[in-house]
Amino acid sequence: MRFWWVNHKQTVRHEIDDSYLWSPKRTAKGARNHFYDNMRQASPGDAVLSFADGLIRYSGIVIDYASPAPKPDSFESVGSHWSDDGWLLPVAWQPLSQPVRPKDRIAELGPLLPEKYSPIQPDTGNGNQGAYLAEVDKSVYELLVGPAGVRDVSQVLEVPDLDAALARVENQMQKSILDDPTLDATTKKQLVSARYGQGLFRRRIYEFERACRLTSVENPRLLIASHIKPWRSCSSSTERLDGANGLLLAPHVDRLFDRGLISFKDDGEAIISPQLDRNDLCRLGLMDASKKLGTPFHPRQVPYLAFHRENVLLP
């Protein structure tokens, strides 16, 4: 379990209300950024403090790994200089009974803060410009919210609205598609169907795939048409409806693939994320399936797989 501190900007309301954090993957200039990279480091069960306007008002628990997701539409003009390509980290927030002003306790707090990548300045307690998600020591957390503030993870895991934040992002995107005057009615219908693995997208996958790559299931009633590069991350209608961007997977394999717990090499070999518990793999009956050599992918599938390995597969 790790401890994080987020310096919210103007989007605090959206992020708290809709149970997530969102950051771009890179800076406006395209450079990597330590505080954005931390989004991928955060893991389910980690604790987060929310700092905005000089106050810590909420503590949260990370409820799932970050997923690639475009900037939420609800940000609107806020953060308009940010890249549209980012990480969405689901967090269950709860308000502190009493907001805490770190500046008031900076004498005790300062020495506990990290030397590098601190969220606030250890002498003044002012927020560090440019810091977003920073890692802090457990002692920082305990000083500010007390040991009782560290919630029991098992309780939170019973309440895993895991898909809810992503579903909200996708609902907004779907609305934008339906409102888009440049798309005809047929295309709109196909794009919405594709989100659910149905219609034209599903039919087109059969040009590339015939069965689940891990279980060999061929029965269409048991197969899910899954996007390799997620529907929400596609940059165009073409990508969303491209049969080469799809796999036919048994439902449990689809879930693992969607959550970045498995992926595939270009030659068809399965990759198991270190985040996937071997007991779970075994309970799902996939221990052997994941070891067999698969069929190499079609060249048109390869760029989508590269995206999945880089952005979805959990390191």
Place this chain on the structure above:
Amino acid sequence: MRFWWVNHKQTVRHEIDDSYLWSPKRTAKGARNHFYDNMRQASPGDAVLSFADGLIRYSGIVIDYASPAPKPDSFESVGSHWSDDGWLLPVAWQPLSQPVRPKDRIAELGPLLPEKYSPIQPDTGNGNQGAYLAEVDKSVYELLVGPAGVRDVSQVLEVPDLDAALARVENQMQKSILDDPTLDATTKKQLVSARYGQGLFRRRIYEFERACRLTSVENPRLLIASHIKPWRSCSSSTERLDGANGLLLAPHVDRLFDRGLISFKDDGEAIISPQLDRNDLCRLGLMDASKKLGTPFHPRQVPYLAFHRENVLLP
């Protein structure tokens, strides 16, 4: 493969456009009806002729088994005397190149029709009042639409918008819930979340269930909160949000349960539908899991399981 003939009433447009057939489970007086019982007999790959206004204009292929579903809202006042509780059978329709009037060929057709439960009168060719889904001989089908009219099932199974018809029914129900002035905003949100196995409904299941009953998976990120009595079939908000009406299932087990390919006895033992291919069960790694004795269900779960066995489990 079996051959069916449906006598459409005023709802032909909805049923053709939205790729299904719908009938009540019982007559207005609560009696069983052979033509309604046939809805559960129809299987994926079966052929159907659509008869309306004296003409056969469409032939179709059954794309999935019937599911319990309330009367589609799009029927509106049509069929207002029908029970709200019925069967929805997904069918992929295609228009005939040339509509056929059975009456014109009744001399050849008459002798081929069944003596009992015929869809039309073998002497006059008039539709039989009260007939809905009737079984006919292959020769009837071939006489009217020709052997070429019997489409290759494998082609259709590549296009299995299996969930689409049910999703449309549920979307309409969701809209009714959101428009319902008697429900408060919180309840509406909970009911919509419950449709997706999230929120209050999911939390409440943990009072009864801790892990997948077939795979023993406990990881909440790999578990789906599934309604025992389907969300669309629930008769009240209470049933939709009742934790006793839920199971936590691994995604592939959820799919089998949802499709009626497995169910459970009250003592926890799994039931495998004869419609579930043993090879598929094996490929899904569930051959052993399905044989183990489970934990008996809680008395509050029992009525929901009875509904599932009677209405969802495929005989």
